[in-house]
Amino acid sequence: MSGRPVISxxxxxxxxxxVVAVDHVDLDVPAGVRFGLLGPNGSGKTTLVRMLLGLVHATSGSATVLGEPMPRRASTVLPQVGALVEGPAAWGHLSGRANLRLLDAAGPGGRRRTRRARVADALERVGLGGIDRRPVRAYSLGMRQRLGIAAALLRAPRLLLLDEPTNGLDPRGIHEIRDLLVALNEAGTTVVLSSHLLAEVEVLCTRVGVMDAGRLVLADDLDALRAPTGRIRVRTPDPGAALALLDGRVEAHDGGMLTVRGDDPAELNAMLVGAGVPVDALDRERRTLEEVVLEVTGSGSDRFDGRGPGTGRHA
Incomplete structure (x- = not known):
């Protein structure tokens, strides 16, 4: 972990x-990370994010954001936070540009003198720089999502809290938003991404928390979670020769792909090549984020999209 917590x-x-939507959560998000808050729909992610923003008051416990207690110091904290929660809100009869101007004027800390330039910059960053005057009600879901992210970027936030930010985007749009979030993070913005999409969090985030039935059941750096398994995967055009040489160390094989017990890929490669066994590829096997999540959650299902058993009890 790096830096002082921006969320605690x-x-x-x-x-x-x-119904217990969020259940005694102890969470620290260090400054400067890209934090992925994972959990199936109904696990408590969105309620937790809403409490951090002061939109929902806690039944018990406490939360600080950017070093200030929430919601008591919301007027100090929120001008430094960009947020997208439960989909973008907008006045459907107005254009996207007009929506952003009104949101900026209504929110805390908006500066009229720089409003036009900040709106133009936010739209450009999310791929809506050429936006016309059509009303938002005529936008696609992906355009609405981009507009919501633009609204979150209006004031160069120190902290971004985004709930399912790539919802409705096509693959190219997902890639663009991912690149944008990485660039913002590298420039100093802490990014907190709430999602039920394992693959998206695994690609984007440096630290992960997992919610299950309202509880935070895991929080750790992604690299630590994806630790080596003590096995090495080897691809060879001569699996028979490899099997004979590595007798007793091969745990599984499928055609030319072998899973071998071992911790040192270089040593294994030297052994195979030295014995005349050709090697096409060789790498250390690591746990996947999916394996980690399924291990710590108790839904009893191999689904992680909110439609498996045990979901729907928490917001």
């Missing part, structure tokens, strides 16, 4: 009647 919670809990 202690025993943070939210109940809606008898």
């Amino acid at each position: 919670t202690a025993g943070l809990t939210k109940r809606f009647g008898r």
